[in-house]
Amino acid sequence: QVQLVEFGGGLVQPGGSLRLSCVASGRIFSLNDMGWYRQAPGNQRELVARITSGGSTNYVDSVKGRFTISRDNAKNTGYLQMNSLKPEDTAVYYCNLQTPYMNYWGKGTLVTVSS
Numbered sequence: 001q002v003q004l005v006e007f008g009g010g011l012v013q014p015g016g017s018l019r020l021s022c023v024a025s026g027r028i029f030s031l032n033d034m035g036w037y038r039q040a041p042g043n044q045r046e047l048v049a050r051i052t053s054g055g056s057t058n059y060v061d062s063v064k065g066r067f068t069i070s071r072d073n074a075k076n077t078g079y080l081q082m083n084s085l086k087p088e089d090t091a092v093y094y095c096n097l098q099t100p101y102m103n104y105w106g107k108g109t110l111v112t113v114s115s
Contacts, residue, residue, distance in 0.1 A: 001025075002028060002097060002099075003104075004023070004024050004025075004097060005022070005023050005106055005107075006020060006021065006095050006106045006107070006108060006109040007020065008020040008021050008109060009092075009109030009110045011114065012113055013113070013114070014086060014087060014113055014114075014115055015084060015085065017084075017085065018082045018111060019079060019080070019081050020036065020079065020080040020082070020109060022078040022095030022106060023077050024076045024078075024095075024097060026076075029073060029076040029078075030053065030076075031053055032097055033050060033098045034050070034051055034095065034096060034097050035047055035048070035049060035050035035051070035069075036048045036049050036050075036069060036078075036093055036095060037094045038089075038092065038111075039091055039094070039108075040090060040092075045094065049063065049067055049068075049069035051070065051071055051078070062088075066082065066083050066084045067080060067081065067082050067083070068080070068081040068083075078095060085111075089111060090113050092111075093110075093111055094108045
């Protein structure tokens, strides 16, 4: 069983930065793709960024050039560096680990961008 725990959410002013971390238990983190999703109130959960086991990345258009996803397999940890934050980035951010058999989710961390 894999558990994912997110850290790093909080309140930040527009234009500010936050770094989210996702720590995974177990031994399969390095073998699988991971992603960050977000869900704002009243909206569906959307993919923000994804990184494959090999390190290839992709981003939703709205965060390209502002967010960077990365991973440290030795630490079983994934990251989402968020710069130039906007009020529309406000959401609960979820970590996801996608295996051939199952999708694992963290419980989420709230990011609020407001002055």
